Amino acid sequence: MKIAILGTGNLGYSIAIGILSQDNFKFKNLYLTKRNTESLEGWSKLPNVKISTENKRAVRFSDVIIIAVQPAQIQGVLDEIKEVINPKRHTVISVVTGRKIADIEAVLGTEVAIVRSMPNTAISVGQSMTCLSVNSRGKKNIEFAKTIFNSLGQTMCIEENLMQAATVICASGIAFWMRLIRATTQGAVQLGFDAEEAQELSMQTALGAASLLIKSGNHPEQEIDKVTTPSGCTIEGLNEMEHQGLSSSLIRGLVTSFEKINQI
Numbered sequence: 001m002k003i004a005i006l007g008t009g010n011l012g013y014s015i016a017i018g019i020l021s022q023d024n025f026k027f028k029n030l031y032l033t034k035r036n037t038e039s040l041e042g043w044s045k046l047p048n049v050k051i052s053t054e055n056k057r058a059v060r061f062s063d064v065i066i067i068a069v070q071p072a073q074i075q076g077v078l079d080e081i082k083e084v085i086n087p088k089r090h091t092v093i094s095v096v097t098g099r100k101i102a103d104i105e106a107v108l109g110t111e112v113a114i115v116r117s118m119p120n121t122a123i124s125v126g127q128s129m130t131c132l133s134v135n136s137r138g139k140k141n142i143e144f145a146k147t148i149f150n151s152l153g154q155t156m157c158i159e160e161n162l163m164q165a166a167t168v169i170c171a172s173g174i175a176f177w178m179r180l181i182r183a184t185t186q187g188a189v190q191l192g193f194d195a196e197e198a199q200e201l202s203m204q205t206a207l208g209a210a211s212l213l214i215k216s217g218n219h220p221e222q223e224i225d226k227v228t229t230p231s232g233c234t235i236e237g238l239n240e241m242e243h244q245g246l247s248s249s250l251i252r253g254l255v256t257s258f259e260k261i262n263q264i
């Protein structure tokens, strides 16, 4: 498999690191494009990585094309590559926020296999939650996309009309969880830990909480019940957080992000 990433910015870069770090599937070449390739120069020393500003060349050279440019830039990229897209050969995977499969089909045609995907930046460490939707032609090629993204975390195939919601929960979600971990760290510093120790305590506790749910399949409240000693300190803190609107503010933030994404 030869893979091209058109637009190697924050997310494209994370995907590239993830692909290079995994050994679950073999790829022959990784072709990375960017308008200014200076920040990628170090990568050109790797034997199976090519760096370029030329999208058409990258497409000609590859089987799977991952488009990772900003929403306002995708139309230009599609117009540029459409003449070199071969429906018999290429699978096009877009990670672009808010751009529908139909928008891509309108330029490339319905006979091209198109996968709309929404990973997050944890893809660089093989821990992305990636949601996928496909057009009718793409149903045959979905396994390609699953092979790539399953090697870089977990995947879920969803109806395209849920893609915006998935973006908020999983892609923006990385920022939301970072802020929760950061706030816990600040609390730990206030309670006497130095900053480095405080962050280690926060990170490992967050990882432990998620791992408990993943391994046990339990509902969060079942795990909370195990921690909240009657008249103890946990329930006292938890109730104060809820009085201050913890769940409510999170849900409101998610809904506000969703309202914004529908305008992008």
Ligand SMILES: NC(=O)C1=CN([C@@H]2O[C@H](COP(=O)(O)OP(=O)(O)OC[C@H]3O[C@@H](n4cnc5c(N)ncnc54)[C@H](O)[C@@H]3O)[C@@H](O)[C@H]2O)C=CC1
Residues within 6 Å of the ligand: 006, 007, 008, 009, 010, 011, 012, 033, 034, 035, 036, 053, 055, 068, 069, 070, 071, 073, 076, 077, 095, 096, 097, 118, 119, 120, 121, 171, 172
């Ligand atoms: N950053 C994130 O966590 C996530 C981003 N996304 C979506 O992924 C897309 C990319 O986001 P970021 O990586 O954050 O943006 P970015 O701005 O960091 O990266 C875009 C890259 O595309 C390059 N580019 C622009 N026009 C180009 C062209 N014509 N040919 C080749 N390269 C070109 C730019 O030089 C830049 O490096 C966006 O649509 C975003 O909504 C989706 C999920 C998560």
Ligand SMILES: O=C(O)[C@@H]1CCC=N1
Residues within 6 Å of the ligand: 097, 167, 171, 172
């Ligand atoms: O903030 C944004 O608009 C993009 C989509 C999800 C992550 N970054």
